[in-house]
Amino acid sequence: MRRDRTGCTRHRSRESTMTDALFEDAPRPARALGPGAFWLPGWLTLEQQAWIVDRFHEWRAGPVPIRSATVRGHEMSVQTVCLGWHWRPYQYSRDAVDVNGNQVLAFPDWMLRLGRRAIVEATGDSRSGDTYTPDTALVNLYDDDARMGMHQDKDEATLEPVVSLSIGDSATFRFGNSENRNRPYEDIELRSGDLFVFGGPSRLAFHGITKVQPRTAPTGCGLREGRINITMRVTGLTD
Numbered sequence: 001m002r003r004d005r006t007g008c009t010r011h012r013s014r015e016s017t018m019t020d021a022l023f024e025d026a027p028r029p030a031r032a033l034g035p036g037a038f039w040l041p042g043w044l045t046l047e048q049q050a051w052i053v054d055r056f057h058e059w060r061a062g063p064v065p066i067r068s069a070t071v072r073g074h075e076m077s078v079q080t081v082c083l084g085w086h087w088r089p090y091q092y093s094r095d096a097v098d099v100n101g102n103q104v105l106a107f108p109d110w111m112l113r114l115g116r117r118a119i120v121e122a123t124g125d126s127r128s129g130d131t132y133t134p135d136t137a138l139v140n141l142y143d144d145d146a147r148m149g150m151h152q153d154k155d156e157a158t159l160e161p162v163v164s165l166s167i168g169d170s171a172t173f174r175f176g177n178s179e180n181r182n183r184p185y186e187d188i189e190l191r192s193g194d195l196f197v198f199g200g201p202s203r204l205a206f207h208g209i210t211k212v213q214p215r216t217a218p219t220g221c222g223l224r225e226g227r228i229n230i231t232m233r234v235t236g237l238t239d
């Protein structure tokens with residue numbers, strides 16, 4: 001038994017222990033996919049991921065239960081629960097008028113602090129940590145077959161950056177251009193613990209999830225199957 005770099009416990013044969021030194025997982029350095037778009041692999045520790053998954057189980061139960069939003073008569077394959085403001089295609093409200101009319105849970109303080117740290121570490125701009133004030137989070141749950149088509153996050157009244165955190169199964173994230181959903185785009189694999197930030201000139205880039213890789217969630221992340229993605233945003237709305 002050994003622990004890998006992410007603290008993940010795995011059972012290993014003697015042979016695989018020997019070959020690890022030869023064929024380690026390639027390192028995944030932080031990188032920019034475009035101006036204002038930053039990918040920081042392995043940003044959350046397994047402990048943080050498991051703690052957030054515990055919170056997710058609280059959120060999904062209510063006061064507004066997790067549900068698949070209906071877009072032009074079709075249910076999305078992803079299920080969503082919101083914090084701070086409730087999102088439905090294509091607007092925000094405090095009350096979940098398309099679910100049960102209840103007010104969504106408040107946006108938690110710890111998530112505000114996490115969002116600020118994410119922005120500072122992604123952009124390298126320490127001042128942004130004082131001003132970035134996300135007031136909503138969309139928490140998406142993907143099963144093996146769930147996808148999210150190419151879209152822009154444009155229901156917010158500001159162009160403040162979006163902070164995205166992934167936990168559980170890996171997924172193929174397609175990050176494109178701001179003109180349309182076609183090429184040029186780049187496909188990257190978002191794994192459990194990865195941070196992705198898009199703001200500035202990339203804030204309105206089209207993006208989506210083309211595939212979830214079942215059974216790739218690392219041991220200890222809190223999810224045995226499926227994928228959670230949290231996107232924090234600044235709605236720019238007031239009551």
Ligand SMILES: O=C(O)CCC(=O)C(=O)O
Binds near residue numbers: 140190207208
């Ligand atoms: O699941 C993801 O990584 C992306 C989610 C997303 O684009 C959204 O919720 O608007």
Ligand SMILES: [Fe+2]
Binds near residue numbers: 151152153207
């Ligand atoms: Fe999005």
